[in-house]
Amino acid sequence: MFFVKHPLTWLAPLALVAHSVAAEPFTLRSADIAHGEFMNQAQEFAGFGCNGANRSPQxxxxxxxxxTQAFAVFAYDPDAPTGSGWWHWQLVNIPSTVTSLPSGAGDAEQPRAPKGSQHARNDYxxxxxxxxCPPEGHGxxxxxxxVxxxxxxxxxxxxxxxxxTGYMVKAHALGSASLEALYKR
Known part of the structure; x- marks a missing residue:
């Protein structure tokens, strides 16, 4: 019996190697907050009846x-009793070489945010x-x-x-990664 070998048969081992090397998933993590867990008072607002440290998490x-040419970081509360949620933070134009923000990078008065990034106005x-700073007793x-x-x-x-800001970010988003923390008063 005579078999004709397909001219691209030599590619099969390469296809197996390429298939087994999957891209790393886009993930977000924090040393200060955890997905599904309550934040502490460090991330509570200072004002509107709240007495926290108002520090953005690491x-x-x-x-x-x-x-990816740049990053944006958002913090949003969909449960705020406004009809449209509450924007707590929007930091855009984080350079693509940056992969972390220190605790307190959200303080627009301090130089902790990466050079070239831009803070947008929050709902405060x-x-x-x-x-x-959810309303007391609101759960x-x-x-x-x-990110x-x-x-x-x-x-x-x-x-x-x-x-x-949200419109422009979503119009240019290649992907996103989230974590959801909780808070109540």
Whole structure:
């Protein structure tokens, strides 16, 4: 019996190797907060009846998609009794070489955020991080911290709204990774 070997048969072992080397998933983690766990008073707002330290948590990420040119970090409370949730933090244009933010990077008055990044105005009306401050007795609120991998740095006007910032980030997102912490008063 005579068999004709397919001319691309030699590629089969390479296909197996390529298939077994999967890309690392895009993940977000923190030394200060944990998914599904309650945050402590360090991440509580200082104002509106809250007495926390108003410190953004440490965040780090890995496995960004190919082609990532910048990152954005959001903190959002979908449970705020506003009809549209509450934006606690939006930091955009984090350089693609940066894969972590130290605790307190959300303080727009301190130079802890990466050079070139831009704080958007939060729903407290100021640029930077505004901590958790759910109404007393309102139960546990979810605080969604998300890092977005962006296809390009964003061009946002000074004082851009949270809605415009969110629109631009999602229009240029290659992927995202989240963790959801809790807080109640």
């Amino acid at each position: 965040l780090s990420w890995s496995g960004a998609p190919a082609g 009306g100021v640029a930077g991080f505004g901590g958790a 546990a609120h979810r605080y969604q911290f998300t 977005f991998a962006l296809s390009q740095p964003l061009e946002l006007p000074a004082g851009a709204s949270a809605a415009l």
